[in-house]
Amino acid sequence: MTRRTAHQQHHLHSPYNRAFYTLLLILSVLSVGTLGMHALEGFSYLDAFYFTSMIMTGQGPVPGDDIHTDFGKIFVSLMAFLSAGIIVASFGFLFGPFLGKLLHIGALKFEKELEEIKH
8 A cells, every 4th residue: 555645636636536426426326216116116217217316305206106015115215314315425525625625715814814903
């Protein structure tokens, strides 16, 4: 295992890599949800995709898209909890460095203004 020097960056430092992994994670969850709804409830792939996207975005199921099996109800409940957390974590992963830099800049400006007030 090699050590990084001060000039080398971590492979996840690039915003393109972060965007790629975020998109990959969201598409993976969407795929699992689509395949699960198709298998458990017999929805068409398009209806299963639509239903899963509604669950993932927090809009909930559309009236008329009833879940008939107990396994389907458990699956949808787990998908709702997991997908909400994954969406929040993904956007935190994607925008975290940017927001951290903004926070750092704000803290530096605050310290500078505080020093000016003291003098």
